[in-house]
Amino acid sequence: MNDRAPHSMSVTSGRRGSVALARVSVNFGQLLVVDDVSLGVAPGEFVSIVGPSGCGKTTLLNFAAGLLPSDVIRGSYLVGGAPPVSGNRDIAYMLARDALCPWRTALENAELGAEIRGVPPPERRQRALELLDKVGLKGFEDAYPKALSQGMRQRVALARTFSLDAPILLMDEPFGALDAQTKLQLEDVLLSLWQREQRTVVFVTHDLSEAVSMSDRVVVMSARPGRVVADVRITLGRPRSVRALQKDPAYHELYSHVWTKLEEGLSP
Numbered sequence: 423m424n425d426r427a428p429h430s431m432s433v434t435s436g437r438r439g440s441v442a443l444a445r446v447s448v449n450f451g452q453l454l455v456v457d458d459v460s461l462g463v464a465p466g467e468f469v470s471i472v473g474p475s476g477c478g479k480t481t482l483l484n485f486a487a488g489l490l491p492s493d494v495i496r497g498s499y500l501v502g503g504a505p506p507v508s509g510n511r512d513i514a515y516m517l518a519r520d521a522l523c524p525w526r527t528a529l530e531n532a533e534l535g536a537e538i539r540g541v542p543p544p545e546r547r548q549r550a551l552e553l554l555d556k557v558g559l560k561g562f563e564d565a566y567p568k569a570l571s572q573g574m575r576q577r578v579a580l581a582r583t584f585s586l587d588a589p590i591l592l593m594d595e596p597f598g599a600l601d602a603q604t605k606l607q608l609e610d611v612l613l614s615l616w617q618r619e620q621r622t623v624v625f626v627t628h629d630l631s632e633a634v635s636m637s638d639r640v641v642v643m644s645a646r647p648g649r650v651v652a653d654v655r656i657t658l659g660r661p662r663s664v665r666a667l668q669k670d671p672a673y674h675e676l677y678s679h680v681w682t683k684l685e686e687g688l689s690p
């Protein structure tokens with residue numbers, strides 16, 4: 423299989439929609455959390471980062487989103503062609519329990535990001551309606567979050583994330599709080615949106631099956647301090663259905679390969 427050793431990858435230069443980290447380390451005081459990580463993500467690529475709990479996955483995304491103070495970071499890095507800064511309009515960040523505003527309808531929540539960024543009302547409403555349709559919520563535009571299931575709320579959060587029109591999506595276990603069946607459905611919804619909209623996705627998860635089934639590449643991190651132990655190209659065709667892949671032997675082979683790499687990263 424086509425793994426590349428850590429550090430041997432060429433880090434893409436600063437293009438819009440690309441992420442380029444070269445030998446990045448993060449220290450919180452004496453605690454080394456991320457150790458010498460190099461990672462290049464090309465515009466439009468779907469890359470997952472997997473690794474054991476506490477290995478620095480969320481820290482890496484916070485870093486890319488410009489949320490870490492510069493004194494905890496070493497290395498060189500460009501996100502969307504510029505050093506990470508908070509409020510970067512090229513970035514949308516989605517979390518596991520993406521809080522929706524309880525007093526806003528599904529539609530009003532879906533257009534919230536665009537509203538904050540000053541997109542004119544008719545334009546953002548049109549876009550939010552279209553996205554709610556794409557995530558399977560046609561007919562629920564006027565529903566409030568309390569009337570929606572957890573899966574439906576994450577569908578709204580997906581629509582809100584895509585409504586930002588940011589070329590880079592950072593996603594931190596966005597389906598981590600969902601049951602297995604709902605998760606498979608949402609993974610397919612995300613893939614179809616991604617396929618259609620050509621965004622760059624950096625997807626953090628500890629769920630190997632979701633990483634392998636959705637991604638172009640899976641980056642495997644070791645236990646803390648998080649290092650890159652493997653960068654596995656997922657040679658499954660596109661478009662993909664995550665649900666259909668569950669029966670595909672090629673998928674299971676890649677899954678077991680990534681699993682082996684993850685286990686290697688657990689031993690000191």
Ligand SMILES: Nc1ncnc2c1ncn2[C@@H]1O[C@H](COP(=O)(O)OP(=O)(O)O)[C@@H](O)[C@H]1O
Nearest residue numbers: 450455473474475476477478479480481482646
């Ligand atoms: N702001 C912070 N200050 C101090 N320690 C932190 C901070 N953020 C994360 N950590 C520590 O860094 C380590 C990695 O955390 P995290 O990136 O959340 O891991 P993961 O997302 O892979 O589970 C943990 O030990 C955590 O306690």
Ligand SMILES: [Mg+2]
Nearest residue numbers: 479480481594
């Ligand atoms: Mg985390």
